[in-house]
Amino acid sequence: MTALRPEENAPARIAEAVLLVIALALGMGGMWMVGYSLEDGLPEGFWTYTIVLAALAFTAHIVLRLRAPYADQVILPAVVLLNSVSMAMILRQDLVDIRGANASRHLMWTALGIIVACVVIFVIRDHRSLRRLTYTAMIVGIVLVVLPLIPGLGQEVNGAKIWIYIGGFSLQPAEFAKIAFAVFFAGYLVANRDTLALAGKKFMGLQLPRLRDLGPILIVWAVSLAVLIGEKDLGTSLLFFGLFVGMLYLATDRVGWIVIGLVMFAAGAVVAWSIFSHVQGRVDVWLDPLNAELYDRDFGGSYQIVQGMFAMAYGGMFGAGWGEGYPQYVPFAFSDFIYAALGEELGLTGLLAILLIYLVIVQRGLRHAIGVRDGFGKLLAGGLAFVMALQLFVVVGGITRIIPLTGLTLPFMAQGGSSLLANWIVIALMLRISDAARRPSSLPTRGALADPAPAMVGGGAIEVGGGSPVQAETDAGAGRGATPDDATQIVRGVDR
C-alpha cells in the first residue's frame, strides 16, 4: 500500500468537507461580528485566523482521506466548529485587552493540536497497537498526575495545584493523563474483566468482586484521592475516578462496581471536605453563592461564579450578541469561564447548540465503540467518549452549580494549550477507531453464518475459562473476529 494514496473505493468524505465549510463560516461570522461590534471593521488578524483555521481543518480532512477514509465525517467538523467559535470569543476578549486572553496564542495551540492529531492519525495505523502500551500508559499516567506535586515544578493557581511550569510554558498534565489512563484501563480491563466480573460473592443482590481483584481499583482510588488531597482539585479527581468506574462498568456490566466506586469516592470526598477548609469553601460557595459574605470574600469566595451567573442571565434566551457582553467582569472568561462568556453573548440558544454539538461528538464516539470489533477498541473508544462527557459535566456543571466548581476547562473552547492539545489527541484516537469501526470488513458481520468454530477462536477463551463457549446468542457476534478479545466476549455471552 502506498502511503499517500487513498484506498480504492474509499469514501471521498464530501459530507465532511461541506460540514467543515459551514463550521468555518460560523467561526468566521463570529469573528466578523466581533470586529464590527467592537471596532467597526474587520478585527485585526481576521484573515490570518481564518486562513490558518481553514488550512488546518482541511489538512486534517486530507489526512483523514488518506489515512482513515472510513472515519466518522461529523466529528471533525463538529470539533472545528467548537474550536473556531472559541477563537472568535477569545479574539473578542483579546480586542478589549482582557488580561490573559490571547487570540494568537490560542491559534498557535489550536494549530499544534490539529497537527499533533494529524500525526497521531498518520502514525497510529491501528488502534490495537496501543494495547501493547497498557502498562507504559499506566506509568505515564501516574507520573503525569504526580508531576504538579513536585516542588518547584508544580504551582498552585487559585487554590488548586494542577499546573506545572516548564520554561515559561504552563501545562495541565491531568489533561494528558486522562488519555494515558484511558489506554491503560482499556488494556487492563480487556484482559481482566472476566475475573473482575465473575468471581466474588453475592451480597444484597449485588455481585461483589473478590478482595484481591480490588487491587487495581484501590490503586486508582488512591491516585484520584491523592489528586483530590495533594492537588486540591475535585474535578480532576472526579474525572479519573469516573473514567475508571465507567470503563469498569463497560467491561464487566457489574453495577456492584459502580456502587462500590461511588461509595468510595463519596467517602473520600466527605473526608476531604471535613479536613480541608479549601474544599469546605468550595462547597459553601456551591450551596449559596449569592450570600453577601461569600461574595465579598477576597479569596475562595463566590465572586467568579456569581459573575458567571450574572453574565449568563444577561445573555438570556438569545444573548447580547457578539461583542455586546461584559466578559471583563468574569474572572477567567477566556478559559475556565468561557462557557459563561459564550452564554452572555450567544444566549441560551447558543449554549444549548454548543452542548448539542458536544453531545453529537460524544454519542458518535460511543456509537463507534459499539461498531468496532475488538474489545480493546470498544473500551478505549467508550472510555474516551465518556471522559469527554464527564469533563463537560464537571466544567459546565460547576459553572451552572450542579456540582461544586473545579478547575477543569471546556474542551476545544477554553484558551489553554494542554487542554486543546490533549483533546485533539482524543479526537484523533476517536477518529482512528471510527475508521476501524466503519471500514468494510472481509469478515462475516453479525447474523451471518459463522465460519470458524468458536473452539478454534484462540487462546483467550481457554485462558479465561467459564464454561464451554456458545456463540449463537452472544452480543458481540459469534465467530466474527479472530482476536483473543472477541473470544472473551463470547465467554461473557455465556455468562448472561
Next chain:
Amino acid sequence: MNATLRRLSTIVMVMFLALMVSTTWIQFVSAESLNSDGRNVRTIYSALARDRGPIVVGGEPIVTSVPVDDNYKYLRTYSEGDAGAASVYAPVTGYFAINGTVTGMERYANSYLAGEDDSLWLDRLQNLITGEEAQGSSVELTIDPKVQKAAWDALGDRNGAAVALDPKTGAILAMVSKPSYDPNTLAVHDSAEVTATSEALINDKPQIGTIGGEERFSVYGPTINRTINATFPPGSTFKLLTSAAAIEYDGMTPDTTIPAPNLYRLPGTSTDVQNYGGETCSSTGEMTLKDALAISCNTAFLGLANTVGKDGMQQMFEDFGFTESLDIPMSTSIGAYPGLIGGENDDDSDARIALSGMGQGSVRMTPLQVAMISAAVANDGELMEPYLIDNVRDSDLELVSQTKPSRYKSPFSSSTADALTEMMLSVVTDGSGTGAQIPGVEVAGKTGTAEDDPRSPTLWFTSFAPADDPQVAVAVVLENEGQSTDESTGGALASPIAAQIMQAAIAK
C-alpha cells in the same frame, strides 16, 4: 459490551440533559432576579451605552444623553452642563455614574429611560424586527420649575430641604435639598475621577453650627435627598398629628379646653417638662385646643398625647402611612414613632408617648411626610399618593403612560380636616407662624422647633394655601439652623421660605 455501551450512552444523555436544565435555569428561569441583583452592573452598563431618554421638567429636558466619541457612546448631561442649574434638580434627577452607582430618577425610572420597561414592548418588538437600537423614553416630571426655583432661592445658603405637593393630586411640585451637588461631575467617563468625586461628596457633610466650641456636622452629605431620605425630629409640626388624633378619636373640637400647665410631669417619671424659657401658656392653666396649637404650647400637647394614649397616637401615625416606604418612584425613608420602630431600644413607655405629643422623644420624620400632614388636612382628610412622574413618552413622543392620581390613605374625616384647618389658620393669623402670611391669600400652617441634641434645634414650617381651595402643601426644614428652642425662631426663619414657595405655586 455493546449493551453496557448503550446504557452508558443513556447515562451520557442524562448528564447532558442535566446541563441543559441547569443552563436554562440560570439563563431563563432565574435570569430576571439575577439581572436585578444590585451587584450585577451589566444592566446599568448596557443602559449607559444606549440613547437614554431625557428627563423633562415643564416641557424642557433637564437631563439628556449627548453623543460623544468614546466607548460609552453617550454622555449623560444635566441642565446642559450648567453646574448651578443642575444642582437645583440634583435631588430629583440623581446621577448616572460609570462605576455603577445610579441614584434618583435615573435609577428608579431606569426601565423607562433605558427603553426597557414592559409597557414599551411594542417598541421593543419593532426594534427587534428593524434591528434598530432601543431608544429610551422621555420621563416628564410633576416638578414645576417656577416652584422649584422659588424653593431653591428661598432656602438660600441654609442646610435643609423643602418639598411642595399639590394636595388634590399628590403631584410633587418642588423638591429641594441643600447642600446640593452637580451631577455632571459624577457622570464623567473617567472611573477614577468619578470615584474620587463621589468619595469627596459623601464626606463633604455640611457643618451645622458649633456647640460647646466643637464643630458639628450633619449626618447627611450633599448627595442625600433630604426631602425623602433624611429624617429629623418633627418638633411642634407633629402637634398637628396629635390634634388630629384627639379630634378624630376623642371627639374634641378646636374649642375644647385642655390643661396647659406651666410644668408637666412625664407619666411614670419624676421629670418635669416646662415650656420654652419657663413661659406660661395660660394664666388659668388651661386653654382651648385651638389656642394651644396657635402658640404651640408644649405642656398642653404632652398632656394631650397622654390623653389620646399610645394606641391612638400609633394608630394615627400608621394611618398616615408613615411606617411604610413610598415609591415616588424613588424609595422614601420611613418615619419613626415609639413602639413602631422595633428593636430592643424602642421605648414606648407613657413618658415617651407624652413626649411624642410635641414631636420629640424618638419621633423622626422626613420633610415629605410632614408635608403629607398638611396635604391630608388640605384635601379633606384624603391623603393622595405623592408622585414625581407625570407621564412617559417613547422616542416617537407617543404617550406610553400617564400617572393617574390615587388616594393613598384616609387618616381622618373631613370634619376633623375642617377643624384642623381652622386651627392652622390661627397659627398664621395670630400665632407663631405669622411669617407665612401672603397678602390676599388665606394660609394655614404650623411652625416647629425640634431639639436635636447634641446639635442645634431643627426648624420647621408646614402649611397649605389657599385655605378655601388648597393648591399647594409644603414642608420646609432648616437642619439644625436654630439658635434656641424658642418657637418663634422656627416661625421667623422657616415660615417666610414656605410663603415664597406657596406664592410661586399659587401664581402659576
